[in-house]
Structure formats: structure tokens, C-alpha cells
Amino acid sequence: MINLDNFDMTLDECRRVFDTMQNLVIIDEKGYLKYLSPDMYFMVEAYNKRPVTNKVAGKHIDEIHPVSKITNVLYTGEPIANAFYFSSDVTNIARIEPLYNDGRLVGAIDYDIFTNGIDLKEFLSEVAGYEKEGRLNLKIAGEFIRKFADGKNRCGADDAAEKPHSWKREDDEDKEQIDNFDMTLDECRVVFDTIHKFIVTDAGGRIKYYSPDFLKKDGRNGDVDPDERVLGRDVNEVFPFSRINNVITSGRPVKNNFYFYGDNTSIARIDPVYDNGKVIGVIDYDIYSDVDELEIFLGSVMNYSNKGFLNLENTFESMYEQVRSGHGIKYSIDDFLGNGRFAVQLRKEISNLSETNSTVLITGETGCGKEIVAHSIHNMSRRCQMELVEVNCAAIPENLVESELFGYEEGSFTGASRGGKTGLFEQADGGTIFLDEIDQIPYHIQPKLLRILQEREITKIGGRNIPVDVRVISATNKNLWDLVRQGRFREDLYYRLNVVEVHVPALTERREDIPILVNAQIEKLNKQMAKYVKGLSPDVMNLFMSYKWPGNVRELNNLIERCMINCKGEMIRVEDLQGLSAQLIRDQTEVDFTSENPLELVRNEAEKKVIIKALEMTGGNRSKAAGMLKISRTALYDKLKKFEIL
Numbered sequence: 001m002i003n004l005d006n007f008d009m010t011l012d013e014c015r016r017v018f019d020t021m022q023n024l025v026i027i028d029e030k031g032y033l034k035y036l037s038p039d040m041y042f043m044v045e046a047y048n049k050r051p052v053t054n055k056v057a058g059k060h061i062d063e064i065h066p067v068s069k070i071t072n073v074l075y076t077g078e079p080i081a082n083a084f085y086f087s088s089d090v091t092n093i094a095r096i097e098p099l100y101n102d103g104r105l106v107g108a109i110d111y112d113i114f115t116n117g118i119d120l121k122e123f124l125s126e127v128a129g130y131e132k133e134g135r136l137n138l139k140i141a142g143e144f145i146r147k148f149a150d151g152k153n154r155c156g157a158d159d160a161a162e163k164p165h166s167w168k169r170e171d172d173e174d175k176e177q178i179d180n181f182d183m184t185l186d187e188c189r190v191v192f193d194t195i196h197k198f199i200v201t202d203a204g205g206r207i208k209y210y211s212p213d214f215l216k217k218d219g220r221n222g223d224v225d226p227d228e229r230v231l232g233r234d235v236n237e238v239f240p241f242s243r244i245n246n247v248i249t250s251g252r253p254v255k256n257n258f259y260f261y262g263d264n265t266s267i268a269r270i271d272p273v274y275d276n277g278k279v280i281g282v283i284d285y286d287i288y289s290d291v292d293e294l295e296i297f298l299g300s301v302m303n304y305s306n307k308g309f310l311n312l313e314n315t316f317e318s319m320y321e322q323v324r325s326g327h328g329i330k331y332s333i334d335d336f337l338g339n340g341r342f343a344v345q346l347r348k349e350i351s352n353l354s355e356t357n358s359t360v361l362i363t364g365e366t367g368c369g370k371e372i373v374a375h376s377i378h379n380m381s382r383r384c385q386m387e388l389v390e391v392n393c394a395a396i397p398e399n400l401v402e403s404e405l406f407g408y409e410e411g412s413f414t415g416a417s418r419g420g421k422t423g424l425f426e427q428a429d430g431g432t433i434f435l436d437e438i439d440q441i442p443y444h445i446q447p448k449l450l451r452i453l454q455e456r457e458i459t460k461i462g463g464r465n466i467p468v469d470v471r472v473i474s475a476t477n478k479n480l481w482d483l484v485r486q487g488r489f490r491e492d493l494y495y496r497l498n499v500v501e502v503h504v505p506a507l508t509e510r511r512e513d514i515p516i517l518v519n520a521q522i523e524k525l526n527k528q529m530a531k532y533v534k535g536l537s538p539d540v541m542n543l544f545m546s547y548k549w550p551g552n553v554r555e556l557n558n559l560i561e562r563c564m565i566n567c568k569g570e571m572i573r574v575e576d577l578q579g580l581s582a583q584l585i586r587d588q589t590e591v592d593f594t595s596e597n598p599l600e601l602v603r604n605e606a607e608k609k610v611i612i613k614a615l616e617m618t619g620g621n622r623s624k625a626a627g628m629l630k631i632s633r634t635a636l637y638d639k640l641k642k643f644e645i646l
Contacts, residue, residue: 014188022112057182066347070110196286331375338513342505354380362475364504367554370475378432386431394440409462438474453496507549542606
């Protein structure tokens with residue numbers, strides 16, 4: 001029987017332990033944040049390209065970190081041993097675990113195993129050294145590891161103790177002020193119990209906590225009697241192989257501590273816990289509890305590496321850019337800008353879809369960003385190391401569609417090229433094909449497209465069948481079901497294409513994102529045009545916020561470019577719109593151009609609409625609306641009276 005007397009921690013001590021772990025996220029069973037570690041702020045800021053607000057506890061994880069895979073665990077109840085996160089700015093490998101209390105799912109945790117490519121390379125180098133020595137017998141990944149490194153970078157057993165004592169963790173004072181913690185002691189204990197072989201000691205090496213699996217009779221812990229009292233004892237008495245005292249002495253972490261005992265091997269991380277620059281304790285926890293877990297991880301690394309996605313000779317970041325530019329990828333999830341509800345939800349959908357091979361239909365108005373979504377899905381998927389072939393179905397002449405998509409054999413028709421032709425589907429084999437404007441595909445070609453989706457093979461002109469492994473993503477700005485009812489689109493093809501539908505909202509549905517989109521485009525064009533435009537004047541922003549934007553984000557970006565060509569100062573003003581101002585005014589409202597001041601009328605109307613929108617978004621809360629509008633409550637009340645808004 002396991003001794004349950006395993007916890008002697010205060011809430012503040014728990015928080016310091018959490019602050020020490022790498023990029024730790026804790027959520028409740030509904031996905032709301034209970035804790036976000038200080039170093040995770042920078043990860044979130046890198047993914048979202050915006051600062052973290054002063055309060056994160058209590059917010060939904062989708063709002064803070066929409067590409068996180070932690071909510072997947074809430075749906076499945078199963079852990080994710082190795083969650084690979086790839087971004088142009090951030091790369092890390094994490095472990096995600098469900099939290100159970102008395103058999104009930106109460107939340108999930110997500111924490112890093114490796115935070116960057118350098119950490120991974122160092123780890124693989126150590127694995128290679130031990131494998132070469134025969135201490136690690138790797139069945140699957142052994143050959144791959146031997147090719148990778150000779151193990152020269154492996155740390156010796158006493159390396160940590162030899163490091164200078166001057167090293168200390170640098171806490172970010174500004175980040176410490178962020179409200180990131182909403183946990184009870186019981187909730188902290190559930191988290192501790194979930195982490196594999198987790199031990200917490202004080203600065204003297206006395207055990208403050210040990211996880212239930214710590215007392216397994218596996219030879220690692222000296223076969224301690226489970227009924228013995230462990231809490232409060234010196235860690236070396238209970239755990240003779242521990243290097244915790246080395247970490248206490250040096251103040252430096254041990255990233256990869258290999259434990260060899262009998263036929264078993266485990267790998268742990270040991271970190272010092274700091275408070276105001278002083279070591280107050282140490283944590284020791286497994287990243288891999290046995291060789292089988294290690295094999296699975298190395299198999300994933302080997303797979304990514306062999307397919308060209310992981311270039312272990314470079315950093316992940318530079319490798320990512322190489323892959324992105326070399327396989328037709330123009331956009332990533334970072335390129336779909338916005339912090340509003342629709343933008344956050346869409347990025348979450350993209351993240352979830354990236355883990356599947358499902359056929360996707362992207363719908364939305366012209367210019368709203370369907371191409372970005374398609375590229376992002378491919379870019380985050382396991383197919384990202386292969387080709388993304390983009391096809392504009394409307395741009396191919398009808399008589400050439402079949403040969404372009406499926407190819408042809410030599411001599412199959414008069415004028416056929418010698419050697420035949422490789423079709424676009426064959427070119428995309430192993431990767432993704434993006435069929436933009438799928439509604440323009442000729443009706444007589446649709447049965448062939450249906451066959452590809454059903455049988456996963458193409459028929460070249462001339463008769464030869466070729467199997468293909470292609471993920472199909474299509475997009476349209478039309479209502480395909482209306483086309484089905486009109487007899488212009490096959491119903492069976494519609495259902496095959498629409499396995500998963502992703503709707504990209506129009507710009508008018510996410511007006512709150514307009515300032516972000518504007519600033520991003522101005523920043524981009526400043527670099528291209530060597531200008532120093534800071535933004536839009538309030539009058540122009542009011543016009544932009546109330547305009548209908550029939551061309552969506554594409555129209556917005558083009559309009560900003562025209563304005564910047566005309567702009568001579570630091571701010572884009574109404575006069576920089578030139579002839580466009582009349583169009584904006586005409587399209588958004590009826591204006592009496594015979595009045596003394598038509599522009600003032602437009603400004604008032606635009607301002608009124610923005611105020612009404614703010615009140616709608618805040619449920620009529622005038623204080624929150626004033627905060628959203630960046631004006632005082634008094635100013636808001638004056639405007640409510642002026643515009644007769646009840």
C-alpha cells in the first residue's frame with residue numbers, strides 16, 4: 001500500500017515550483033487558465049505577435065494561445081507524450097497530460113520537454129553517446145542516432161557541481177506582476193501527482209513532495225518500503241542515485257539526467273527553484289520513464305528528419321524557413337491576424353485540422369483569407385515537408401483542365417508532348433493540393449475528381465491508373481449547395497469535398513481586428529516604401545471601421561497601399577484618400593452633399609456606429625465600452641447624449 005503522506009507544500013511554494021517548469025500551462029476541465037508560467041508569456045507573445053495582458057488567469061486558453069493542443073486532451077482524456085509545436089518564431093516539444101481527481105477529469109497540463117532546437121540537439125548527442133557505449137539499446141532509432149552524433153557533447157556525472165556558483169535565474173519583474181495563478185493546494189497536489197516521478201525538495205535536500213509512482217520497486221529508488229515515511233527525509237537516503245544535491249550546490253539545472261538501473265533506463269530533468277535570486281529547493285521529474293517511451297520519441301524525430309522537416313544541423317527556426325520556402329508554402333497561421341472571437345476560433349480550427357488528413361472545404365467571401373487558411377493547414381500538418389500544389393480552377397481553360405490536373409501518356413492524343421505529362425495531383429503526391437475556386441471545375445471533370453477522393457488514384461489521359469496520397473483542400477466564395485440544386489455541381493462530390501468545412505469570416509464580421517490588420521499592413525509597406533507612417537488619423541479610422549469592405553482584407557490592404565503612396569506625413573489623413581474618400585462615404589451612409597459640412601456629418605455617423613458597436617460587444621456596460629473606446633466615462637456619456645443613443 002502506497003503511503004499517501006507525500007505532500008508538505010505551501011501555496012506559495014507550489015507557485016514557485018510551477019514558475020520553474022518550462023512553459024507550463026494548467027487549465028480546468030472547460031479550458032480556462034488556472035496557471036501560465038512566466039516563460040510561457042514569451043511563447044504566447046511570439047505565436048500571437050502581441051503582448052500578454054495583465055490578467056491571464058481565468059481566460060480561456062483559446063483566447064491566450066489558440067494553437068495550443070492542450071484542449072485536445074480534454075476531449076480524449078488521453079495524454080500526448082510528444083506534442084511538436086512548429087512556428088516561424090517558436091519551436092518546442094511538449095508533454096500534455098490530463099488531470100484526474102478521484103477518476104474525474106478536472107483539467108490538463110502542458111509543459112515543455114525541449115524548448116528549442118539546441119536543447120534537442122544536446123539531448124540527441126547524449127543519447128548517441130550512451131547508445132555507442134552500449135548502455136542504451138535502441139531497436140528502432142539506433143542507426144539514426146549513430147549517424148547523428150558521436151556523443152562528445154555528453155555531460156559527465158559531476159559536470160553540474162563543477163559549474164561556477166554565480167549562475168542564477170533572472171526573473172522578469174514586469175512579468176511577475178501578471179495575474180497568472182488561480183490554484184488551490186488540492187489542485188496543486190493533483191498536478192504534482194500527474195507529473196512522472198516528480199520529487200520536490202527544500203534547499204537542504206529534504207523531500208517536500210514525491211509522486212505516487214516514485215515508490216515503485218523498479219530499482220531506481222533503492223527499493224524503499226512504500227509503508228516507510230519518506231516525507232522530510234534527505235533525498236539521498238531515499239533516492240541514492242539522485243543528483244539533486246549537485247543542483248542545490250551549483251544552482252544550475254541538469255537538463256538530461258540519465259538513470260541506468262538493471263534493465264531499465266529513465267531520463268529526468270532537475271531544476272533549481274528560485275525565490276528572489278536564492279535557491280529554495282529543487283524539482284526532479286521524468287521526461288522519459290523507460291526506453292520504450294524514448295524509442296517512440298526518437299521515432300518521431302527520425303520521421304521528421306528523414307522527411308526534411310527537421311534539419312538537426314541547424315536551428316528549428318532556420319530549418320522551418322527553408323521548408324516553408326521550398327515547398328510552395330507562402331503563409332502560416334501567424335499570417336491570419338486578429339485577436340477577436342472569430343480570428344481566435346479560426347486559428348484553433350486550423351490547429352485541430354493540422355493533426356488530421358481530412359478533406360477540407362474552405363468557404364468565405366472573396367479576399368477574406370481563404371488562401372492563408374489553406375496554407376496554414378498544410379504548414380502545420382505532417383505533410384508540411386512535402387509539396388503544397390495550388391490550383392486556381394478558374395484560371396485553367398476548360399479544354400486543358402483534365403490534362404493539367406491528371407496528366408497524360410505519351411501519344412494519347414495529337415500534339416501530346418513526348419514522354420507525356422505529369423498532372424498536378426501526381427505532383428502533389430505525399431503532400432497537399434489546394435483547389436481554389438472549386439466551383440469553377442467543369443461538370444464533366446467532376447466524376448474524375450470524385451474518383452480520386454474515393455479511390456485515391458488518378459487516371460491519366462491514355463488510360464494508366466496511378467495511386468496518389470494527396471490531401472485535398474478546396475475553397476470557394478460561392479454557395480456550393482445552391483450550385484448542387486441548380487444542377488451545376490455534383491451532389492456526391494459536394495459531400496466528398498465537404499468532410500470538414502471551415503468558414504472564414506468576412507471583415508465586417510470581425511471589425512475589431514481592423515486596427516491590427518491596418519497596423520500590420522502599414523508596417524509591411526513602410527519597409528517596402530522606406531516610409532515612416534505611424535497609422536491612421538482618427539477620422540480615417542472611423543471611416544474604415546464603418547465601411548462595408550466588400551473586398552474584405554484584400555481590399556483593405558490595397559486601399560492602405562494607395563493611401564501610403566499619397567501620404568506625405570506620419571499619419572494617413574482623409575485627404576490622402578483623395579477620390580476614395582467619396583467612395584467610402586457614399587458606400588457607408590446616405591450623405592447630404594448639399595449641407596454646409598458633409599464630412600462632419602459622416603464623422604458623426606461613423607462615430608455613432610462605433611459607439612453602438614462597443615455597447616453591443618460589452619452587453620450595454622458603459623464603463624467597459626468607454627474603456628474599449630479609449631475615452632473617459634464622462635466623454636462617453638456626452639457622446640451618448642449628443643447622438644441620442646439611449
